[in-house]
Amino acid sequence: MAQVQPILSNGAINGFADKPDKVFAESFPRYAPASETGLDGPDQVLYSKLGTTTEPDGRCRIPLDDSEENSVKPMSVPGQLMRSAKLYPNHIAMVSRLGVDGKRISYTYREYELQVRTVARAFLKLGLERHHSVCILGFNSPQWFISDIAAIYAGGFAAGIYTTNSPEACQFIAESSRANIIVVEDAKQLEKILEIKKNLPLLKAIIQYDGIVQEKNVYSWSELLEIGKNESDDKLESVLKTIAANECCTLVYTSGTVGNPKGVMLSHDNLLHNARGIIKYVDLKSGCEVIVSFLPLSHVAAQVVDIFTSLYMGGTIYFADKNALKGSLVDTLTVARPTAFLGVPRVWEKIYEKMQEVARNNGPIKTWIANWAKAQGLQYNMNKMNGIDYKHWGYVIAKWLVFNKVKAALGLDRCKLFATAAAPLSTEVKKYFMSLDIPIMEAYGMSECSGAHTLSTEKKYRLGSVGCVMKGLKTKLDNLDNTGEGEICMAGRHIFMGYLNDPEKTKEAKDEEGWLHSGDLGRIDIDRFLYVTGRIKELIITAGGENIPPVHIEHLVLKELSALSNALLIGDKRKYLTMLVSLKTESNSDTGETLDSFTEDTKIWAKSIGSKSTTVSEVISTKDPIIFKEIQAAIDRANLKSISNAQKVQKFRILPHDFSIPTGELGPTLKVKRNVVYKMYANLIEEMYQ
Template sequence: MPINFDTSFLDHMPQNVATQFLDRVAASGKREAFRFPRGEAWESVTWAQAGDSVRRLAAGLLSLGLEPEQRVGIASSTRYEWIQADLAVMCAAGATTTVYPSTGAEDTAYILGDSSCRFVFVEDGSQLEKLQAHRAELAGLEKVISFDDSIADGDWVITMGALGELGDAYLKEHPDAIETVAKEIRPDQLSTLIYTSGTTGKPKGVRTLHKAWVFEGEAIKAQGILDETDLQFLWLPMAHSFGKVLLSTQLACGFATAIDGRVDKIVDNLGIVKPTFMGAAPRIFEKAHARIVTMTASEGGAKEKIFKKAFEVGTKVDELTMAGKSVPLPLKLQHALFDKLVFSKVRDRFGGRVKFFISGSAALNAEIASWFHAAGILILEGYGMTENAAGATVNHPDQYKIGTVGMPFPGTEVRIAEDGEVQLKGPHIMAGYHNRDEATAEAMTADGWLRTGDKGELDKDGYLRITGRIKELFKTSGGKYIAPPAIEAKFKALCPFVSQFMVFGAERNFVSALVTLDPDAIAGWAKENGVSGAYEELVKSPKIVEMIGDYVEQLNGQLNRWETIKKWEILDHDLTIESGELTPSLKVKRAVVEANNKDLIASFYS
């Protein structure tokens, strides 16, 4: 039977993010709140210390004249200062406008201008340069606050420390200013503008209200999966709604968070921090899976045989357990042995204490989720979008179905429209797109539900399964419908060397694909197989083309005849955020990839 969560929290939620934070500081003052790297060591602060620093910064913003709902930008990677700045904006009744550090100068200027930011926090000189290059267009930007003490000029650009000093002076004159301001923030007041990185046109600013973020945190707390004894590792971009919702969850539940936004440090940091949970995009799990599989394959011999046998046994045990059947004693004993020899070592790579991972922002491959599950690592897939403050459904540690995105949050409604579209309703739905009334009207139904653009289905137990993007489905010239994500997911589960596999063929007579390889994984394979050269040379190697071709043949053996890949090619580069072909949350911008490779795709059909 599905779990029935208590929804009484809806009647007594904190009024806004500011009071939610201040309440947490009061309740958990002496407990650890955040830890972050300083050089090679990690520094830690309590909730009381975080509260003091946020109050000073918030008062500094008030001293500069920030008024309710006025926008303050943050252009930075994920770090403790980002969270301090965001919470200060919340406690000063402002609204945070998030800017990815990878966003170009032109789009940065557009976002800050479109949102009418009066102030902006910047991480370093590279972010400041973007503003200086477009200063004439940013006439309303009064002050830049730098995390880096070395780049302030004392006039237009001041340091975070200087902002805190302004706050100290303000609090001497107005000692209760922050508490007074916090109490006056309405639940339906603007909290955040997050600009979605669309594949075409200018990004749209999603207007998220205080009640939306508060609801998200309280709804996760109501599910009882996290409490103040947990430790989160946070690397996700805070400019993305997934990162923001994890902060809301922390305020609601009171656990500590270790923060380091450097993606290349994730695995090392997990070993040091030893968290109990982490949120991540599916690409992180795909890379970890590929790395472990390819490393074991390179060792060969007995180790590889034991590894493969372990996962064969782990999968059998999972199948029996999930079907409600008993596991025979010989299989139990085998499983216990392999848990000690193989699975415990896999878990140790992630710190050894992880209760579960939360996967979101894109579809998680069910086969990869099952592989981790066999090793005793639970990945709870969830679902949502920026327009609903990130979380709408999630699997629960006590009740989950791999391949689904779980059940609706308590207080969230989910329905499937006649055309199969998933639609959402609840306190977390956006108040529209900033300055974009027409786009807002298109995003909502006449009776007030959010159109997600995703195709899905609810099973008899209320679990949601996402089957693809409505706009991503295409029809071949033979009239057959193709769902690219399903085919792409199958290939990623088969081939540990792939980074991206993108399927095309709309209105064509067959399906084709573009392939990119994981640079680290393919470099390891090349070394073991006597192939040398840079990435762009490796992908042309006959050995590598033949190896990838074998995987394509395996894929075709699992597909309907009209879905099979007839032609494909490996691109001379992997997709990156910097190239504009991935969003900062690591989703493929399919339209951009297709436009960049239109001649190559056309050649498949000539």
């Protein structure tokens, strides 16, 4: 391998630079060769002897072996977009959401690449420096994608900011990533940046891509394009020559449920290797796939699927509108008719609840037909899951009579891959969709592994499992206990470079042998399926020293009573376990905030057990004995499944409202912020221990 003096600092971490990388030395006998000149970009590899770095201008070696997956030559994001623009010049890359004129704008791959180049030239003109960032604050749109990749073309980092972030949280990310430019969607998001602008000395320009710009010194999207059109390609081309596939191109900030978020440094090769692996593992076809973009692009799952997987295979992206998670998603689905669909558990649960509501209005004949069809669908898909792919006549009729119509109504009639990620999806919901011939595949991964590490497929599927590890990647369980559970650890070309400017946290996450320690507990069965059983940091250690996985107990309770939306276990350093529960209620379609009134299902349930309550406030103010008794009975049934007395829930309290993003209990990806909930309801918790 040719070795030259690096043009930029390698960003060595004390303790990482000179220690042997055992797992890569054994599993990956060689590394991608380095460029002779350092000016052969953007698809070059720059010399590094490091497997980890936390410096913004650092780079990491890329491990290769003779397998089909790991022998693929590294490529950069700009190199990949240029390739796709040549392969699919007239193929539609992106279709915008409806504009104020009621029309959608389409971009071919040729137009996509040209716009990226134009915006990259504008970013350079406005002062974007090498290894500094462009922060993007807005809902999914073509402008989001273009800004993201243009930042990378211009030698900077793309750094997404959640639209739910406060001005203070926006400031932290802008400071951490050394933002020179911030791109915002509209006046609402612009307000946050204007509030903190005085605290950002490195900020040189603000761009607003939607609505009429009314602030001075803020560029509109059309003005940005005009700036780029008036610049030559000379500076951009000179920057592209210095780019390497083994340096950072994207920063994904963790949700920061405890302390400030960490900036996960992902290289060009990290992201494209993961995208390539997903495409091959689930058998997506080049130039054929359609995806709807609606999950937050600040999250790694949406980035790797919507931006990079689509870019790699020449897919078409349809953008949903801002109200997608409040009910309008189906409108976009029926227009786009995607061939693959990824939804977080709450999305699938919302669809499930809506379908249950519709089913209640069916007459007896429709209900009988639906129940018969669902029995056929569940049996067929359970058989298929176990390797028996036999289409019984009952399934064929049910598909024609029911399943095709349901899928068409949801806009999923062309969909061949239904997936979920980011959090566990209940077995009850999975079985329901399986009975409708919509088998939902589970994916497992994290920001630090560029997205997916394991995936389920129709040929590799187990209920409760997150699938098998993708080809070319590695999994092991660390610190195994006597039940066969241990910490899930991952290795491969998709493992992140390090946390930006945070060597200490990096060492905690990525060990000297290159293994990423997930913090998740898991087990692997005889067929190599991975099961996530808990979270190490979420383990409750009682005053008696018993280690208790809260997620398992919470799921037991939720399974016993469908009227409960959330159950949160309490008991760390306490004498016994208690629980906070919330009832399923309606939500505000504009803000997403949960309301006081029960959902229709909850009302029916309450009436069926003899309760007259229709709101949470009624239940709490009257201490409704019937509802309290039913919740206690559900907890008692769950307690019967506990493996010890220490794992039994002794008391509970009903929360005044369900969890939501606006009220603070849920993060942008709809994960529960446990520490936030503990603080919000400290008084209720203390009540249970008095």
